Amino acid sequence: MFKRRFIRKSEELQKMPYLKVVILEGLRRHPPWHFVLPHVVTEDFVLDDKYVIPKDGSVNFMVADMGWDPKVWEDPMGFKPDRFLNDHDQDFDITGSREIKMMPFGAGRRICPGFGLAMLHLEYFVANLVWNFKWKAVDGDEVDLTEKARVYRCDEESIAGSSFS
Ligand code: HEM
Numbered sequence: 001m002f003k004r005r006f007i008r009k010s011e012e013l014q015k016m017p018y019l020k021v022v023i024l025e026g027l028r029r030h031p032p033w034h035f036v037l038p039h040v041v042t043e044d045f046v047l048d049d050k051y052v053i054p055k056d057g058s059v060n061f062m063v064a065d066m067g068w069d070p071k072v073w074e075d076p077m078g079f080k081p082d083r084f085l086n087d088h089d090q091d092f093d094i095t096g097s098r099e100i101k102m103m104p105f106g107a108g109r110r111i112c113p114g115f116g117l118a119m120l121h122l123e124y125f126v127a128n129l130v131w132n133f134k135w136k137a138v139d140g141d142e143v144d145l146t147e148k149a150r151v152y153r154c155d156e157e158s159i160a161g162s163s164f165s
Pocket residue numbers: 031032033035036037038103104105106107109110111112113114115117118
């Protein structure tokens with residue numbers, strides 16, 4: 001009988017550089033949050049000498065649109081993990097401390113404090129899916145990258161009606 005083996009050591013992940021760029025491309029093309037948490041400015045602020053943001057004004061960032069900006073990304077709506085391999089042999093800076101080309105975890109002082117844990121779990125998750133299942137393209141089926149907005153409910157009623165019940 002086929003015995004499952006799980007990838008569960010970070011040393012194993014470190015030997016899979018392509019896995020990391022697939023995760024990065026997933027976060028660029030489909031950031032789980034299209035916005036960050038709303039932020040508020042504490043004093044009047046002039047942005048780019050053009051835009052006045054008044055004190056207490058609420059500010060948000062179009063996270064998904066930043067990752068899809070054709071001025072920054074070539075063929076932004078395509079799924080091309082290789083684009084992250086050309087990053088001058090440096091790991092891509094997901095925190096945006098060198099430059100901000102996308103920010104699925106936010107940036108700056110309020111950046112998601114769980115981003116390291118999230119990256120690790122995404123890598124384990126995808127690595128184990130690839131390792132434990134055989135993946136085949138279905139003839140005639142195009143890969144559809146459009147997104148659907150869904151609200152997930154975790155109450156007993158929705159769990160009872162799901163395939164997890
Ligand atoms: C793929 C997974 C995740 C994504 C895409 C994500 C994304 C984000 C984003 C965009 C923000 C808002 C940042 C901002 O307002 O500038 C945020 C905040 C936050 N995240 Fe995550 N997150 C993820 C996983 C996690 C995990 C695993 C944890 C905890 C273990 C976590 C804990 C938090 C907390 C506590 C904040 C609020 C930080 C603050 O307001 O100071 N997140 N996250």
